[in-house]
Amino acid sequence: MTPLARSVQAVLFVAEKPVSRGELVRITGATPRAVDAALGELEALCEDTGLRLAHDGQDWQIMTSPDAAAYVAAYLGADRVRLSPAALETLAVVAYRQPATRAEVEAIRGVNCDQTFYTLMQRRLIEERGRRDAPGRPILYGTTWEFLECFGLTSLDELPRVLTLPEPEMRA
Amino acid sequence: MTPLARSVQAVLFVAEKPVSRGELVRITGATPRAVDAALGELEALCEDTGLRLAHDGQDWQIMTSPDAAAYVAAYLGADRVRLSPAALETLAVVAYRQPATRAEVEAIRGVNCDQTFYTLMQRRLIEERGRRDAPGRPILYGTTWEFLECFGLTSLDELPRVLTLPEPEMRA
């Protein structure tokens, strides 16, 4: 393991929230390219261990591996997250289309989604992501780190692929 | 890496304090001898990385490697309080409503707050303040001197005033 990758690993270990690539560059004094390489090295090293390197855009965090979940939950006394089918549908639309407005989610699901948005916000699975530059400037929503964590994903690229139907055009 | 070593690694990773061998045995359901082997495996794996497996008697903990210390200090020194958004929310509820019970904070936030209470207690930002004279005699929490210091306040009266939303009913 290179010294840089070791330092990045140590910093991500003590961090209490995701650390951006920019911050890693600043702290280590390395070039962005070198930091990327170190992250890649760390990611490969985590394979087959109890830890994973996860990222959301350019923010990075070390997480536990999903197959160790039962033991970690036993240690932490953590509750299992439960979501209604309705909340899961709303979450699915936001996760796969993000950022998305509430009106877009409602257009797709064909129902009012106030309650499910409320539930998902409370559970921190989705969050506000600015506003769309359109009439009324509606709020945009995206998924959170807790979402990745809750579903044991290391990045949004790992979202399960489902169906192979052509996706229709989005009507905002 | 064996599945047991992976699980032990994941548990030690999330733990914010040393975990005893006995606790690891209880959580994993493995024999003490198997847990020892897993710890040995983990120790060997940590060599040449940014992390170390440390122990004090039978208590085990993952720590950062000394040669990464400068970067860890650079990261932590930049802004020492790095509370997760969840921890910040729990702290906000305790700070503005104190004294408050855990059940009250959970009723307001709508989610389980065990972990964030633990973090805040560890960081000495909140502390116990006796018990409420109610069924079950739940523990009351309030903020500490360190909280005032950390946020640069001379007293709680200096907490920023916030909106005038009606305060929600507490369902303790």
Add this chain to the structure above:
Amino acid sequence: MAVDGFEGPLDLLLELVEEKKVDILTVRLGELADGYLARVRALDQLPADEVSSFLAVASRLVLIKARSLLPALEPSAVEDESETEADLRARLVEYAAVKGRATALGDRLRLGERAFHREGGTVELPPRGGDTSALAAAWTKVLTLAARPRDEELVAPGDRYSVEQRTAEIETLIAQHEALSFATLLVRVPGERATLGFAIVTFIALLDLYRRAAIDLEQDELFGDITVRRKARA
């Protein structure tokens, strides 16, 4: 908000497609119209705020069916493009994909194979540099979330009307009076304006009675009152 197991009109329509065991891309949606109306009628209650969306899909299905029965029935210029069968099908396909994804996410959740992060705690530095405005913002956020209405408060039980029940009421009335005005039927409590939910349920009940040939509907002028007339039994 689930309506007898259906989360909205698309959910119900999708189930009908699946019941027929046909491909969503080839099924003739108009053929589902009768089944759809029957299922909506059988629901014991529709929340007032969702009636319109069920109704919108129902009317679209009926229109598609009518066009298939009467090929000469060209779409009028007034109807906007979104009224086509292709558009409804596209929405249904998209919704089916969403359902599949939701199920996949739900499966992951059930497996419980989640990840955990570390909250920190090994470093024994006295905490410093807290941001009071971030703290205040967090408190505001908690208050805002906590102040939002919860599910059980959204629809008061008194505001729920069942189409079944309303249909039965109108049948009783029409048995007593040969003809009634629509305006009369909208009066639930004398002197009080009907709620939108009550009006919509009444309207669906009338459409249903008309479909079953129990009543005739007459309207002399655009936006004029509608006369509901008992239909002579054949």
